[in-house]
Amino acid sequence: DGGITQSPKYLFRKEGQNVTLSCEQNLNHDAMYWYRQDPGQGLRLIYYSQIVNDFQKGDIAEGYSVSREKKESFPLTVTSAQKNPTAFYLCASSTDSRESFFGPGTRLTVL
Amino acid sequence: AQSVTQLGSHVSVSEGALVLLRCNYSSSVPPYLFWYVQYPNQGLQLLLKYTTGATLVKGINGFEAEFKKSETSFHLTKPSAHMSDAAEYFCAVSGYPGGYQKVTFGTGTKLQVIP
Numbered sequence: 051d052g053g054i055t056q057s058p059k060y061l062f063r064k065e066g067q068n069v070t071l072s073c074e075q076n077l078n079h080d081a082m083y084w085y086r087q088d089p090g091q092g093l094r095l096i097y098y099s100q101i102v103n104d105f106q107k108g109d110i111a112e113g114y115s116v117s118r119e120k121k122e123s124f125p126l127t128v129t130s131a132q133k134n135p136t137a138f139y140l141c142a143s144s145t146d147s148r149e150s151f152f153g154p155g156t157r158l159t160v161l
Numbered sequence: 162a163q164s165v166t167q168l169g170s171h172v173s174v175s176e177g178a179l180v181l182l183r184c185n186y187s188s189s190v191p192p193y194l195f196w197y198v199q200y201p202n203q204g205l206q207l208l209l210k211y212t213t214g215a216t217l218v219k220g221i222n223g224f225e226a227e228f229k230k231s232e233t234s235f236h237l238t239k240p241s242a243h244m245s246d247a248a249e250y251f252c253a254v255s256g257y258p259g260g261y262q263k264v265t266f267g268t269g270t271k272l273q274v275i276p
Contacts, residue, residue: 090269092266093205140204142205144264148210148255148262153204157202
């Protein structure tokens with residue numbers, strides 16, 4: 051079955067640690083996105099990538115980094131510079147029709 | 162710039178009643194518009210989309226939305242609410258600001274269905 055996988059489902063991190071969230075898709079989509087979701091704030095765009103080896107900062111990129119070495123993979127690193135990283139993180143990909151396909155999400159909690 | 166405004170962060174309806182979730186958009190080019198649904202601790206699923214053509218769009222689970230350019234609106238409706246419709250709903254607009262495909266989401270509306 052085609053889709054997007056995110057791992058892990060739940061992640062706990064101590065303050066000052068970097069952590070990497072995985073996102074893999076087998077939909078053969080060029081565009082991929084990372085969103086952060088907080089209660090009452092909807093989805094806010096962190097980073098997006100249209101093709102391999104190219105990515106753009108979204109609206110809240112500070113404290114985050116990404117890579118796009120393969121079409122299928124778009125990992126997100128939450129660095130210690132991110133002041134309030136506890137949130138639900140969603141990865142998505144899209145086609146030329148602009149419909150977004152979402153993974154199940156990773157809930158990150160900083161202890 | 163593109164943006165989406167969803168009126169009402171929480172909406173409550175009785176089972177069997179009409180569901181109306183409001184969405185207004187702003188876009189400098191003809192918009193692609195979407196409604197997504199999210200169940201707790203899950204990703205978003207597409208309900209329906211408007212690209213071009215017919216302004217009344219039908220989606221899954223009996224939902225539909227009407228694109229009204231003059232009102233810059235894309236409200237979501239369902240004639241009769243079911244308990245399983247309780248979820249959070251997001252309106253979204255897609256464009257190419259700066260040459261890159263970008264989707265902007267509203268802040269969401271939580272739908273409560275009262276038995």
